[in-house]
Structure formats: C-alpha cells, structure tokens
Amino acid sequence: MLSAVIIFISCALAAANPGLNKRSWNYMPVSTKLTCRNESIANGEVRIGLLSRGNYAFSGFFDINIDVPKETETEVNIYRSTDGGTTYKIEPYSVPRQGFYEVMNSYYKDIIMSSAAKCSNFPQFNDTLEHLAAQKYHFEKCELTTDALPNYLPDSLYKINVQTFGLVELVLEVVVEITQKDLY
C-alpha cells in the first residue's frame, strides 16, 4: 500500500503528460509519518531509505490484527507546496474515497501487486480479493518507481496522504522534495 503512494502519482501525472522519457528533476523523501487510530487493531512502521544514488525504497511493516471489514474505506490525496511547506494546495490527482476492497481490486492489483511480490508479503491474487485476514505484512526495500512521471516537474514539495477509514484506521503521510538536476 506504500509504494502505492508514489505509483499513484506516477499514473495520474503520466495520464496528463503522455510521451515522456528523461526526467530533469531529482526527488528526495523529506518525511514519513504513519498514524494509527487504535494500535491494538492496526499499527505499523514505514521508513524510506536510500537504495542507490538518487533512488529510494520503502521498508517497514503493517500489523493488522483483525480481518479487514467490508466497510473499510480508503482515500489518497496529493498536495503541493511551492513555499517550502508553509502552505499546501490540493492537486487534482487523487483516489477518491471508496471501498478498501475496491481499491485493492483496481489500483493495487493493476499497479502495485506485481512489484510488491518481489519485496513484501502483500496479498497476491488472480481474481477478486474479497477478504483480507488479520496478518502481519512486512516490506523490505520496495523501490519507488518514477518511470511514469513527467520529464518536467517544478521545484516543490509534494505531500501524499493515504488514509483508511473504519475500524482499521491508518494515515500515511509522505513528503517528497522535487529539485532540478544540475545539467552540465
């Protein structure tokens, strides 16, 4: 669900900017914060580490102690700041609030599942995911892919907010800084 974050933006931006190849910017994670409403129901830890020069990866775990209820909902919002993080404005790229299982059967299955197989025990399924049992999920060095992002992004901070609603209530907030590459 983590790499979800960046990959979600990738897709949203790629849709708006087809035909890209070489990016002129670097990214650097600034902060990550995972908030758990009730730690006895769900808790976890998310870290972003350097993988290789200029490339970062997610590691950590999600400890989900109950079967994820059908009514659980999920939302992803992206905000951008051009004043160093003082003010953020919401970007049009988002995953509107909807059922958790709907998100798992669309965004997660289409975009994240295959790459998550290499670095995590996140669910793998062929048909439709209808039930996610209580489980400890761990992920180790899940790479952030920027392949689908546009060549050009202005200097800015992006804040990505992934939230679930219901008994399992987690909020993941990641701030990433975009800076231009030195071109010489």
Ligand SMILES: *[C@@H]1O[C@H](CO)[C@@H](O)[C@H](O)[C@H]1NC(C)=O
């Ligand atoms: C957290 O969940 C447990 C198990 O359902 C419950 O007993 C406890 O009261 C909850 N704590 C809070 C602060 O809601």
Ligand SMILES: *[C@@H]1O[C@H](CO)[C@@H](O)[C@H](O)[C@H]1NC(C)=O
């Ligand atoms: C999905 O189907 C393929 C091909 O039949 C199979 O090899 C694979 O193990 C299946 N994966 C899961 C998670 O069931």
